[in-house]
Amino acid sequence: MAVPHRLPTPSAPPGTADALARRLAGRPELALRFAAARRLVGQHVGEGDAERWSRAVAALYDANAGPALMQAMWSLEARLLPGASAPMLPEFWEAARTLCRHAGAAVARQAVDSVAGHVPYGGDGAAPLALLRAMAGLAARAADAVAPLLGAFDAITDAVDASGLEAWMADGLALYPADRRRRAAYFSLADALARQRLAERGGAVRYAIHEERLRKLTRGLFGFDPEVRVIADRHLRRTRLAGGLLLMPARFNALAAEEAPAAFEAAVLHAACHRVFTTTRFSVGRMKPVQIALVALLEDARVERLAARRFPGLARLWGGWHREPASRAQTVPSLFARLARGLADPGFTDDDGWIAKARRLFDDAFAADPARQAFVPEIARVIGHDLGQLRIPFDARNHVVQPLYRDDGLGLFDWEDRDRDNADALELMVEAARLREEEIDAGSSEGPAEPSESARVQPRAPDEEGAVLALHPEWHYRLRAEQPDHVTLRLYPALDGPADALRAQLAAAQGVRARIDALVRRARLDRPTRLRRRLHGDELDLEAAQEAMQALRLGDMPDPRIHMIRQRQGRDVALMLLLDMSQSTADAVGPEGGTVLSTAALSVALLGEALAGLGDPFAADAFASNGRGDVRVTPLKDFDERWEAALARLAAVQPAYSTRLGAALRHGAARLASRAHHRRVLVVMTDGEPSDIDVEDDAYLVEDAKHAVARARGQGLDVFCVALGAAADKAGAGIFGRRNTFPVTRVAELPQRLAALYYQLTVR
Known part of the structure; x- marks a missing residue:
């Protein structure tokens, strides 16, 4: 600037x-x-x-x-x-x-x-x-x-x-x-x-793009999903274990982009080893900072050896990061890095006596009982004392664990179990406590504005979170830029509910069903077909006209059918419906007494029934959001599923949470863009403006939704909004445009709104 x-x-x-x-x-x-x-x-x-x-x-x-x-x-x-x-x-x-x-x-x-x-x-x-x-x-x-x-x-x-x-x-x-x-x-x-x-x-190498792959890999190897939080904090130079969390620095210095996949894989799997094999946290007691660092180093080596027994490929993964060469340097950073390499690689040769003694003690103890975690502090006391005798200073404040995939070790210790007179460990204890788990849960949702205390995301139990579907960017209108991998979409499988009431509503709406069916059947949504050699038409059939001219020159009677007509004679359309199931859809809509969500469910059922009768590919998802880290997607019907399966799922949908519309639009557009059809239609059924608990700026999510609509249309998709409720029309028009927004306050109005929608599709 x-x-x-x-x-x-x-x-x-x-x-x-x-x-x-x-x-x-x-x-x-x-x-x-x-x-x-x-x-x-x-x-x-x-x-x-x-x-x-x-x-x-x-x-x-x-x-x-x-x-x-x-x-x-x-x-x-x-x-x-x-x-x-x-x-x-x-x-x-x-x-x-x-x-x-x-x-x-x-x-x-x-x-x-x-x-x-x-x-x-x-x-x-x-x-x-x-x-x-x-x-x-x-x-x-x-x-x-x-x-x-x-x-x-x-x-x-x-x-x-x-x-x-x-x-x-x-x-x-x-x-x-x-x-x-x-x-x-x-x-x-x-x-x-x-x-x-x-x-x-600063050119941070992002963890988010690797998250889902590493989640599956960790689950496959160790049987659980890693809980990772990315923290933009300059004090966090290595990963840190914090209870059940792995805190990941937003920026690793000296990490090239091409090395990032292997670095994140090594870091996450190393942390998983601690979760499996470090069964109790180490008591600090009267340990000096150098002993604490040595305990962390030795425990890193122990858990990695145990994991490599099960999965030998892990030894190769981690071994590639140990690059400190053998030398005569008598500094703590060099000695620690060479010791870490020597414990990871039996073939590594270093003539330093301190390193040789540490390797010998560790190998003997591991061979005797690798599961006995207590041998780690025993060895650390011995070699830490030797380091002191060598008069080699240890700078606890600036110590950085090597190699970079390993955690900083502070999460391996019980800092409450510390001798009160042990002032040397106090600084490390303060650093270990500075990023507490509850602070991470409450404050790591790095949204565009600071939410008020009442609006903060409440911590969720791990088993309540759905599996990650995708990471999507989000547009920040003030920055005029996309924030990459900003929103996490999670899959929440649909439940089956009693569909009798919905079937009864369908039966009662017999007249509406007939009108919708007629409208849908009349719509011509395929590619225009050229009907050639016609007596009348809007275009000239050049090939037929050339043949007619040749016939005239030869003195023959020319064929008068030299025109061409473009007509749509079949159907080539795929439809994706996104159903807003946020808490506001529990409000009543219209004089009929139904809720916004029940009206939407019946509308989806009416349209889905008509499309199913024609065999048009059709999918429907419901969505809601609980902050940018938990945008919930519930599949109601896939493109290849039979329509009947969606009725029970529609009947079970319940209103809850908020409306992060832009994320839902990107999800629907991604699903629809892969379909090979002439017309691909994305329809959102919602009751109002987007909102979420971690956003205070009213314009932020509206502008993001506008950007998502523009991006979807740039992919060749037709994007429409069915606005459910009196207030939804204005909000929808601001995002989708007046011509592409169709207000519905009563089910009886749905046919004429759909007629307008299909009219737009057929006249293009």
Whole structure:
């Protein structure tokens, strides 16, 4: 996000530096620093560039920068020279001036100090200048956002470069153009969507696209589904076990996209091994941080060996990630990585005595009783003591487990069972508790806005969740972009209910059934057929006309049938019905006293019966949503099923939850787009605007549904809405268009609405 307009630097006559020096004479601390900076700059730039620099310094001073900001700029400049080019120096001062004018001198100084931490001595200065200019651009547009950003500056710049920062800031301004409170939450990374967008702008390798494959793989090998939560948190550098959850970082540094499938597979299956073979959590007691890290390393090796006994291919999967070469390095990161490789690969050779002793102790204990988990801390105490004798320091704060597929180990310990005097383990304990399971359940639904406390998704028991059908993107109208893999569709199999009441309603609607059947049968929905060699028609049959001309030239009587007619004589149509079963469909509709859902069910039954009689391919699904992670799809009828099977399922459908319409539309379009038919029709039966419990912005889901409709029509599908209820007509027209929305308040109105729908199909 570049500075929208550069503030003009006040004109000054030659000798600006001398004039500024005279003005600073009454402020000795500034005068001395300016004189030193002037000499330094003069050593590296020419006279003309030095004059431009002096003007930029004077301009910042005139903007009421104050001594703290001026001195911060001179300190930054001392780090830049001699690496920065001469024209670049005034650019730093101009960016600082923009920050000072819009956000104030104190914020500008904090920004300069933050950027200075990213400037190596003698560096070229391009990257720091881009960061400072990006923040100056933000100050010019939303000065209140700069201070929150600076509070999270290191985390943000760890994830993105300057261009990514500009894009991420533009996202925040688009999301919250007028809401200062939410804008502050975004730029301080307190907003979940801010963390998600930062991970995406930083090129995060997404776990979501691999989720269903790994769910099936884990279930096949170990008999259970992994529960994974993706967390956009810079403190989470490796996966973490948290009760029954596996916390997955949204961004792995140094993970190439082509390596992602194998990395996620190794990580999920490694976590599954802990769930199967780590039967109790380790007591911390008086363990030092280095012993805790060694216990985690040894337990990783133990569970992987046990799993590899059952499935030898896992050893090859994990072994490919152990790449630390043998060496003489006596540092903890190198020793730990080489020990991990030695325990995973019997053929690995390393001459270090500490590694050799650790491997020998582990191999002997594992051979004696591999299921005895207690031998792990016993060995850790011995080799941890040896490491201390070698005077090799262990940095608990910055320790990162290697290789990257392994969890950070903190979830393997019972932190409550800790000696109260063991202060060394306190920092690790705090880190282990920072991302508690209940916080993940409540806060990981990273929607477009922060829902109120009453609207948060309540935790669900694992057995209540349906199997994942698909992951779909969702359109964010403020960002003007799709959020990939944002919505999870889950399959909830249909139940069979008593269909007698529905059959009775069908029998009572005999007249309606007859009219619908007649309308459907009259509709011609196939590809137009050319009827050639006709006496009359709308087009000329070129082949017949050529033959007639040849006959005339030869003196023969020409055939007068030289016209052609285009007609639809058969049917080539597939229909997909999506039935809204959200809680609002329990409301009454029309004077007949039925609910929206019962009217919809009867409408589906009437139409389905007519289509079944013609043999047209026809499918129907019901849908509702409980947040973006649980969009519920209940199949009522597949394309190849007999219609009678759907009656009992329709009778059992009950209203519940919310309406995430865009996700349902993408699901229906995906099913219908694969059908090879001339006309493919998607019909949504709903009672109003889309809504969901994790969305507060009324326009968000409406705009997403519009985008989903446009995308479906771009696939060659006809998309219509049957709006059930008085209020649904206006909402449906805003999404599907007035011509493609058909209001129905009474069952008796359905035939004429269907007639209009089929008329549109036949005239195209």
